[in-house]
Amino acid sequence: MLFPGASRPTTANRENIAANETRVLHEVANGATAEAWLIRHRVRDPQPPLLVISHGNGEILDDHLPAARTLARDGADVLIVGLPGYAAGEGKPTAAGMRDAGSKAYDWAQAQVGGQPPRVVGFGFSIGSGMVCLVADEREVDALVLCAPFDSVAAVAKRMGVPGFLIRNKINNMKALEDYQGEVRILHGAEDTIIPVAHSKVLAESLTNVTHVIVEGVGHNDLFMSAEAAETADRWLAELLRGPRVENGND
16 A cells, blocks of 8 residues: 555644644645645744655654754744645545645745745655655755655566556656756665665666765664664755755746
């Protein structure tokens, strides 16, 4: 099952949120809705960078709220984009729905913060890597941190022995990033059996400005239980959120 977290109930209070937080439901492809949540840094001068987060298929948006609030306190606006049909969303996740969800959330966040942020960084875990790659394909994203990413859903399914005609989700990170000019940093557990590290190696080999770190002794769902992985991701985000603007030609 590609989207096991779609049935998970929400845990965060959606009726009484902080003054610097805003949430929205967007209508996306195939009749689904997708939730997005923006946590704004309280200091607005100068305008902060924007971090776009997309979660894995076993997670929901709520799981990333504590970390997002910490990052917002540290100096970034943080946008969490939920998968269609997850958390407060309805319907079923699809590739088209994910593309819509990411682009609509990006445009909404841009309007909320009052214009194009000085720097945009995408952070995606597992299937969430597909979401942020789709955003980078259509909008201005200066850098990407991809954790346990795939080259394409079809390639992962093929490795598992699933016939190609059964694959409905056509997300392809290599295709989404084929013209991408920003920096990409990839973090993957050496023992990952859900998305084996071979897939991120193929993705990395297709990119020019890429850093690929393999963390020994951890797999997929326990990636960030590794101090090395957690510290690496934190350091990368701190570095990339301070970096220069990259022109990708996506208006």
